Amino acid sequence: MKLRLVLKQSLRDFKSKKILYSIFLLFLIVAFSIITGLFSFQFKFEQYFDNMFKHAPNIAFNYPRFASSNKKDDDKFAGFIDKNDNLYKYVDDIFKNINKSEHEKLKKDNKLEPSIKEYIDVIGNHRGDLRKYDEIENQDAKEIGKKIFHYFCDEQIKGYKSTTRSFSKNLLMQYLEESKDKYKIHNQWLKWDHWATTLEDRYGSSRVFLETIPEIRDFWENKKDFDEKVNENYKFKNQVKIESQINVLKLTDQQKQSIKEQRYFFASPKYVKNNNLKLGEYYEFKTTVGWTNPMLLVGTCYSLDSIFEKDSSKEAHIFLPPNLNHIKYWINMIDIAFDSSIAKDYKKFNKLFLNDFKLKQPNDLEFKDHTLDRTFYDNKQYVVDAVKGKNILFAVNSGIPILMIFLVCVVFYFIADQLVKLQRENLSFLRSLGVSKLKLSLLTISSVIFPLIISLIIGISTSSFISQIFVDVVKNDYPFIWSNSLFSEKTAFLLIFISIVMFIMFILVTATKLSDKNLSIYSVNKSKAPKWGYKLFKKTINSAPSNVKIGFAFSFKNIYKNIVTFVLLLISFTTLFYSVQFNSSVKNSIESIRQAYKPYESVKLQNVLPVTYDASDLTNQETNNRKLSYSSIQTLDKINEIKSLEELINALLNTTFLGDDIKNYMISQELIHKIENTDPEQFINDLKNAIDNSKLDINDKQKEFMKKMIVDHKQQIISTDQKIIDFIKEYRSKLSLIDNKYDNPDIAVPINLLFGKTLSLKSKENSIASYWSHSLMYSSNISKYNGLTNDRFIKTTGIAVNSNDQISKNFALKDIEKEIKNRFKDSKTISIERFKVDKKTRDIPVLNVAATNTFIKQSGAGLGGILKVTLDKTFEFDQVASFPFVYIKIAKVYDKQNIYSGLYFDKKDFIDMLYNFNYLTSDDQKNVDIQVNDEIKNIIKPIYDGINNDGDFLNNTNFSKDELPINNQYFTLPIYSSLSVLNQNNQWTTGYNSESNGKQITNYWFPITERSDDIDADIESSLLVTYLKSMLNNSFNFNKFAEIVQKQLNPLTEAIQKVLYYLVVVSISISMILIILILYENRRTIVLFKAMGYKLKEINQYLIFGYVVAATLAVGFAILIVNHIILMLGSQFTDTFNLTLSFYWSGSFILICIIPFILFIVMMLILVKAFISKQSPKNIFQEA
Structure with missing residues (x-):
């Protein structure tokens, strides 16, 4: 009867407060729907990322230079020295096993050790590339290299169908692979490079990326054979996540044959779904030589390399098994990286490695990017962007469900507390009737537990609507397919945890409220005695009006x-x-x-245009003959446009034989457009015909010499021409994002090439701001006068202002002089600052600069911060003991400028400091406060003299009101060398002329060495192609x-x-x-x-x-x-x-x-x- 009374009372409580419970139920349903939906999305998204990233290695060589112990005393070498002869012994053992008789013969003649070490030195200078053995002059060493190359590329893969063996193009990688125990390496990782990016399919995708995939055990008829040929770490080597796979038990004979012949492929899940492909069907892809034979689709997978698939650009990924018939394909494809068993930390592995290999000149800039302190995917920008995008999404997303959890818990606690209070009288009467505390607890708990259970059920059921909201945000950017329900075990555990916390909270509330003292019949309607503070306050306001006293009484209650x-x-x-x-x-x-x-719309910041060049020759010998690689012009009035092939040939003949200066010419976009639409072979023939048809006053010998130059460099010209055409196509696609008219191939892209001159417009009417921009390196370590030694310098862009140009100054350095105290002499932006250097407090000249907000975020500096800065690339190839730098102080921060990282400063003051106050201290001159290096002064002097004569000197950057930056329309080819066409003893030849100063086309040409085995690669790295490609950078x-x-x-x-x-x-x-x-x-x-x-x-x-x-x-x-x-x-x-x-x-x-x-x-x-x-x-x- 008492239990019936409890249930009856509980039902009556629901009815009497049905509005409250209805609203409470609605709140819980919506809250749990949000919590479940958002966390389900996050947990599933995290799972997809884990599937892609868990295979990524933690330690990787980015192909460093190395050398044998012969180089240990070579001060000019930068890289790893095989100080304990470990690499020497490794090569020696391989060669001994390959050709024992030859090994013994060389050893007997005392030629073995020097030959192997010379081989290591040559290969190491090419960052371990096994193919470079043919560049060795020592025939014995060359023969050793040849044997090693064929051993890794032929012998190692015989009989192995699986890709899980170690095949790399790098000698040092091979050594590490076979020295796992020595360096505590337990996992080997194979990095699979794309080997084609130009495939097309039948569904409109013009960019289908191919990746290789390791062999699948299920596809082997003899599983035992597979297991024998694949080592125990195979499962760690598969850098793809297979989502679905064809049923190997139901294969037709045709499908089995296709798998046996490796005519099958995997594809990303989204690619399969979007194109309605089916597992077990055959599909074709178009290569440069036509359509492939039909290939069997056997499954779906994705990897880090396929992490982004944008629908808008119609990119897709397919995965193919390796084709072992193509050796060149192998050595170009596979890189190796490692994981360490002692720690997930490359520094620990680095320490072990450095026990055997001495690192020399680690701060050499050319070597710095190839040391161990780089993680495997640092250079995978799309992976970095994906991680950043995910983190942003989670950061934005997490705030709402976390706050919602707090809200649910607080509301639940408050509801529980208030319900117990509201039922206090009923509970007291029931307790007096003999109802136990347990039954009273059940009575009170039932008031909130039922809504909680109902809301959880409905909230989970409706959470998919919330999840889908955020799935829609990312579904077009990633290759995986989102399931209809994202509810997972993690989400279930989270909801259970929240429910337990809420239940415990309710138990704590009821435990304190259901005590015998609180539920005594005598305690009903009994009020607590007022506290001492309340009595004192009441006495204080005793004379106040009644409404005031009543109001405060309500507030206290x-x-x-x-x-x-x-x-x-x-x-x-x-x-x-x-x-x-x-x-x-x-x-x-x-x-x-x-x-x-x-008021500006666009800008192109220059970061790879060199300021000076060595005009003597192209060797590494010291020189005091530094010259400028370009000069600035403010108008095109005196520049002759080259609009046709005939005008191009006339300009080349004029400047080569008749003393004209090619800096007075510009290749216009009309001619560039014609080159874009001309076959490279035909372009060569057109050049020769134009020479024959030229009406200039030159003799036949000169014409023949010009044609001979073209013929001798035919392959070089064709390769360069093709690179330019490829670049123009890429550039056209970029420009079409700004103006879709460039989608039409009949419209010329606005590329005009200037020789040794850069266009830096000045116009008061159009308020064009003109600057000198250049790549800088900065460091936050200001404690030593030590150049770049032991410093970690980071790149940014410097934007230098002519302080006499008010238009440019008002945009970049407006009112900065008001921020400067303790001005140094008659300078405008240099001040004297006092801070500690080399454990001594000093007064030091400091350049005051303005910084973009992005620079502040990147550097961690703040307003008033002091940094060290030097010019990037200017001193890299010079024989100087150290790099010069100046101190800067951040005097202003442009909070709204976030597009690029940059520093604005006065040009004259910066060069003046670099010329007169660069800080260099050699090891034997520790106590010298300021040391100005004569070699550095010689390098800077042309810049210093020019800027002191003309404030606009070297300006190469315009902030423009056009949508396309001015410097993207008029591109500067810098002077590269003094290579010239010379008349010696009435014979035309080529040689170096230090007085040429950019007058001839050869001064801008990148030479191809006679021993070059890959002209395409050399052209790719030439200044011409490099600078063309840089047009897309910093624009x-x-x-x-x-x-x-x-x-x-x-x-x-x-x-x-x-x-x-x-x-x-x-x-x-x-x-x-x-x-x-x-x-x-x-x-x-x-x-x-x-x-x-x-x-x-x-x-x-x-x-x-x-x-x-x-x-x-x-x-x-x-x-x-x-x-x-x-x-x-x-x-x-x-x-x-x-x-x-x-x-x-x-x-x-x-x-x-x-x-x-x-x-x-x-x-x-x-x-x-x-x-x-x-x-x-x-x-x-x-x-x-």
Whole structure:
């Protein structure tokens, strides 16, 4: 009977508070739907990433230089020295096993050791490339190299179908592979390179990337044979995640034959789905020689290399088994990297390795990028971008569900606490009737457990709608296919954990409220005695008006509920405000990109255009004959355009034989367009015909010599021409993003080539800002006068200003001089700063600069920070003991400039400091404060003299009002050498002429060595091709950049906007729950006031005063918390999107701050009025 009474009372409680429970249930459903949906998405996304990244190795050589112990005393060598002869012994053992008789013969003649070491030196200088043995002059060493090459490329792969053996083009990698125990290497990783990127398919994809995939055990008829041929670490070598695979038990004879012949492929899941491909069917791909034979689709997989597949660019990935018939394919394909058994840390492995190999000149710039301190995928920018994108998504996404968990727990605790209080009388009466505490606990728990269970079931069922919102953000960027349900074990464990926490909270509440003391019949309606502080305060306001005393009495009585109201509204408002503020901040930050660079639309920053060149010859000998590689012009009035092939030949003949200067010419976009559409072979013939048809006053010998030069360098010209054509096609596709008219191949791309001159326009009418930009290196280590020694220098871009050019100065260095104190002599931006160097406090000249916000984020420096800076590339090939640097101080920060990392500074002051105050200290001159190196002064002198004569000297950069930067339309070919056509004894020949100064085309030509075995590779690395490709680097259209960022972030902001609707429901639910609970607990007081004749307005005033204060404080603190969250996200956005988020008072944000607050107050007033109108003193002891 007592149990029946408990259940009856519980049902009555549900009925009496059905509105409260309905709203509470709605809140829990929405909250659990958000929590489940967002965390399900994150857990599944993390799982996909783990599948791709768990195979990535932690240690990798990026192909360093190395040498035998013969080089240990060679001061000019930079790389690893085989100090213990480990590599020598390794090669010796291999050669001995290959050809024992030859080994013994060389050993007997004392030729073995020097030959092997010479082989190691040559191969090591080519970063271990096994193919370079043919460059060895010592015939014995060359024969050893040949044997080693064929051993790795032929003998090693005989009889092996699987790719899990070690086949690399690198000698040092092979040595490490076979020295696993010595260096504690337990996992070998094979890095599979793309070996073709020009395939097409039948479905419109013009860029189908091919990757190789290790053999699949299921595809071997004899599994035992496979196991014998594959070592135990095979499972770690497979750098792809196979998602689905054909059923090997149901293969047809044709399919079995295709697999046996390796005519099969895997494809990325999205590629299969988008093109409606089917496993077990045959498909074709188009190569440069035509369509392939039909290949069998056997499964779907993805890898790190296929992590991005953009639908817009129609990129796709397929995976093929290795073809062992093509040896060259093998040695070009496979690199090796390693994992270490002692730690997931390359430094530990590095230490072991350096026990046997001495690292010489580790700070040599050419060697620095090839040391061990680089992780495997550092140079995989698309992988880095993918990780950054995922981290941004998680950072933005995580805030909402985490805040929602806190909100659910706090609401649940408050509900539990208030329900126990509201049922106190009933529980006391039931306890007096003999109902046990356990049954009373069940009674109270049932009031909230049932809504919790129902909300969990419905929330999980509807969570897929929330998950899909964020799946839509990334589904087009990744190769995997998202399943319909993302609910996982991790999500289930999370929900169970939350439920347990909530249950424990309720138990703690009921444990304290259901004590015998609290549930005594005598404690019903008993009030606690007032505290001493309250008595003192009441005595203080005793003479105050009655309404004031009553108001404060209400505030003290409800102070606990006011605090709870504050906490609940704070979390609710924070979640709501964050969603709106994030979108507002993104929108404002994108707009700030456009505004930060006004009135300019675009710029091309120069970072690879060299300032000076060695005019003596092309060797490494010392020289004091430094010359400038280019000069600046401000107009094209005196430049002759070359628009046709005939004009090109006339210009070449004029400048080669008649003394004209090729710097006065420019190859126009019309001729570039003709070259783009001319076959390279035909181009050669057209050049020779144009020479024959030339009407210039030159003799036949000169014409024949020019034609001979073309014939002798035919392959070189054809290769260069093809590289230019390839570049133009790529450049055209980039330009079409700015202006789609360039999609039409009949329209010439605006590429004009200048020789030794760079166009730096100046126009007051168009307010064109003109600068000198150059690659810089900076270091935060200011503690020593040590050049680059022991410093880690990082690259950035320097933008130098002519301080007399007010247009340029107002954009880059406006008012910077106002920030400078302790000015140095008559300089404009150099100050004297006092700081500690070499353990001694000194007064040092420092250049004051302005920095972009991206530079500040990159460097970790701040306003007032001091750094060391030097010019990049200027001194790299010179015989100087160290690199010069100057100290700089960041005097201004441009917070809105986030597109590029750069420093703005006064050009004259910078060169003056570099010339007169560069800091160099050699080992035997530790106490010299300032040492100016004569060699460095000689290198800088042409720049120093030029800038002192003309402030616009060397200007190579324009901030332009055009959509396409001026320096992307007029490109400078720098002077590279003094190689010239000379007349010696009435014979025309080529040689070096230090007085040529860029007058002939040969001064801009990259020479191909006679021993070159790969002209294409040499042309690829030539200055001509390098500088053409650099046109795409550091080119910025500010509006287009903003549009791209906006397009990237639109899916995310739209997702946040959709989640906002759910958060509005949560906020309204919280407000209504709070108001109803407030009314329930204050019911008797309200009825009492009503019986005493108080008006509704007065009751409202007393009742809601404390809650209005709580809501107001909640709004204020929520804004502060959101501001902090946005600031934390800012650095990640700068790193990923070059976009700095900042708190922004948008109209939508102001409204979202006001509306919930007003809505809470209005709802309270309306519900209070409705509640009071239904109350009567006669039913004060009845349930509400």
